[in-house]
């Protein structure tokens with residue numbers, strides 16, 4: 312039972328955050344959205360790019376360094392990590408490294424390198440990475456296929472989830488039909 316709960320928790324909010332961040336970025340950049348709708352870029356490329364610049368997991372869980380090649384520790388980017396020390400990985404940082412990516416904070420569909428740590432790395436790498444990407448690809452693709460005129464229903468900055476662990480929008484107000492003011496639908500809602 313606990314394993315099922317873990318899968319639900321690990322896979323639910325992360326995927327919602329990926330979907331809403333991606334939709335938001337595309338609604339704010341209609342010229343980029345147009346290049347996807349005309350087939351110049353695939354939905355899978357959009358999702359990988361979104362994972363790079365808006366990683367749904369900000370920081371991972373705290374872990375402790377148990378062993379290093381050298382008892383005095385190892386140097387990681389000029390920081391020495393010694394056995395027993397607590398380590399927290401900033402998952403969002405790799406995809407936003409300005410030394411690797413130009414304009415790393417923006418959705419850039421022409422980005423060549425998609426080096427990111429949105430799903431972690433190594434022994435604890437995300438179990439549902441392929442599923443999460445696929446879900447986001449299908450949902451975002453279907454949203455724009457069914458509602459090609461969807462627009463943002465606010466010009467205000469949308470607050471992000473107040474969490475050290477997760478990155479995502481609290482809400483994403485969108486009007487599914489441009490010009491129709493009869494109802495603002497929430498594309499995704501965070502409870």
Ligand code: HEM
Nearest residue numbers: 321322325326329367368429430431432435437438439443
């Ligand atoms: C876009 C969606 C997702 C993102 C960004 C994401 C991200 C992550 C990250 C950063 C970790 C931690 C890696 C580490 O500790 O080093 C993780 C672990 C995990 N994820 Fe995901 N995840 C996503 C979707 C899913 C889905 C859909 C499932 C399951 C259905 C899932 C199941 C898990 C599990 C079970 C772990 C723990 C793996 C372990 O500790 O061995 N995740 N995920």
